[in-house]
Amino acid sequence: MSNVSFALLCSTLAGLTTSLGGIIIFFTQKNNKSILISSLAFASGVMITVSITDLIPESYTLLKNYLYLFPTLIIIAIFFVIGIIFSMLIDYYLPEQKEGNLYKVGIISMLAIIAHNIPEGIATFLSTSSNVKLGLSLSLAIALHNIPEGISISIPIYYATKSRGRAIAYTFISGISELFGAILALLFLKNIMNNFIMGCLLAIIAGIMTHIASYELLPTSLSYNNKRLTIIFFILGSIIMIINHYL
Numbered sequence: 001m002s003n004v005s006f007a008l009l010c011s012t013l014a015g016l017t018t019s020l021g022g023i024i025i026f027f028t029q030k031n032n033k034s035i036l037i038s039s040l041a042f043a044s045g046v047m048i049t050v051s052i053t054d055l056i057p058e059s060y061t062l063l064k065n066y067l068y069l070f071p072t073l074i075i076i077a078i079f080f081v082i083g084i085i086f087s088m089l090i091d092y093y094l095p096e097q098k099e100g101n102l103y104k105v106g107i108i109s110m111l112a113i114i115a116h117n118i119p120e121g122i123a124t125f126l127s128t129s130s131n132v133k134l135g136l137s138l139s140l141a142i143a144l145h146n147i148p149e150g151i152s153i154s155i156p157i158y159y160a161t162k163s164r165g166r167a168i169a170y171t172f173i174s175g176i177s178e179l180f181g182a183i184l185a186l187l188f189l190k191n192i193m194n195n196f197i198m199g200c201l202l203a204i205i206a207g208i209m210t211h212i213a214s215y216e217l218l219p220t221s222l223s224y225n226n227k228r229l230t231i232i233f234f235i236l237g238s239i240i241m242i243i244n245h246y247l
Contacts, residue, residue, distance in 0.1 A: 021150020083207020
């Protein structure tokens, strides 16, 4: 198998682990609010922690070779805010659905994770095609944190629509977007992608995911009036992603 084929395979498998997070819907009852509350809080903790411990530091690492410290931080802040604004616009213009707010939370989470997975697919493809060992390590790290991201899509979609099929389908779409990123890298970006562009993209994605977590997932979890459960699973999501960061 060539490095290119192996890189595409790694990107695909890493992305599809998002669907593993969707499997939780087969072990929960439709009216079990505790699962809903804990899953939304857990996903919120995951997204915020990924943004703080992975995306923003990686963005800084990629940009610091182009700029001094202060301009680098300003650039990260600007693109982080752009990500927040982009997420706010999606939230504003996404039409209300008859299934209610939970459905909207699931859709917005799916769009945010697609935006996250495409650059991950690009990074996985480029690293694996040039260094198989590095690519495997990156793919494993991505696969581990994709699982809870799948939960953030499948749970609200399932509770809103009562359809396991739709929940799994939406989770699969978000996961397969990682392969789309790898194909983009193969066909168009391999020769033009650089650390500056990738650093800016990561800052935007951090903004999107932070907004989704703090404005959609966490408030929705808190709206079910079980703050203790929300706090516990928010912290648990954060702890798991911190551990994953150092594996």
